[in-house]
Amino acid sequence: MKQIFPILFSIALISCNQQTDQTQLLQKRVDSLEHQLAETYKPGFGEFMSGIQVHHNKLWFAGENENWKLADFEIHEIMEAIDNIKKYQKERKESEMIDMLNPALDSLNNAIKLKNPKLFKSSFITLTNTCNQCHRQTQFEFNVVKIPDQPPFSNQDFRKQLEKK
Template sequence: MSRLLLNTALAAMPFVLLAACHPGGKDKQALQARIDSLQEKVNAAYVPGTGEIMNNIIQPHHLKLWIAGSDENWVLADYELHLLSGGFKRIEKFHKGSPEAIALQMIYPEIDSVKEAINGQKKELFKKHFLLMTNTCNTCHHATNNPFVVIKVPDKEAFSNQQF
């Protein structure tokens, strides 16, 4: 008998919720005004551009990842790779459907390869896959009509205020 009661209650639940949530005319206008106000705030919210994310997140972590991996500081290299990946995720989040967000999908297999080299603490494999990842960055730049942005394996440290 309790099963029949439970099934009846579950079947009636959508109708009870619908009745409870159906606002009257005045309430409906107030709710719509609130929705419109919040939509205006969302529309006015700051969204970083793709170039801003590339220059301020991805490029510095690309450099720091290289330094950490070259120095075999695997904990720091893993951390920097995580932050680098976060930059790409931000592009996907803020610029979903853009040519850049679509094209950057090509970078993830290379990031995975770098991650494997870091996890295995294999310096030569790290260097190989870091180069392939960097070349993939340039391939992506070509695919998105930005061939003039050429990324390379770093040849010197630029962060003299951090110990690697």
């Protein structure tokens, strides 16, 4: 019996050492992954805003041409960009205020669903004005948004296409 106790004690010590080694290995892996995550590219606020600017422009020409499918696509691209701003840029003051766009986006989305050109135009103006209001409240008043007067790309046709039956 006296010989069993030292053997069990030795096994317990070896197990503790192995567990400590595994814990240290796991901690090193966690540290490495945290470093990689911190270094992973994440779009800046400006990249998101530039994307929204393009979609805002394209949305205008889609609506003006009553291309409701394209307008629906473009407004949802704007909504997706806003969701991504809130996800990836949540520490920014601007991100905290971006929900002020929701009523204007909802109104515009409704106009698109109704395929109502008059409501589209008034809702688009409201969205544009709300963008500028947000810019003023976040000290970015020098970024003035306006209703586009020409498409952002010369290689896109904004006219409504014949639908497949």
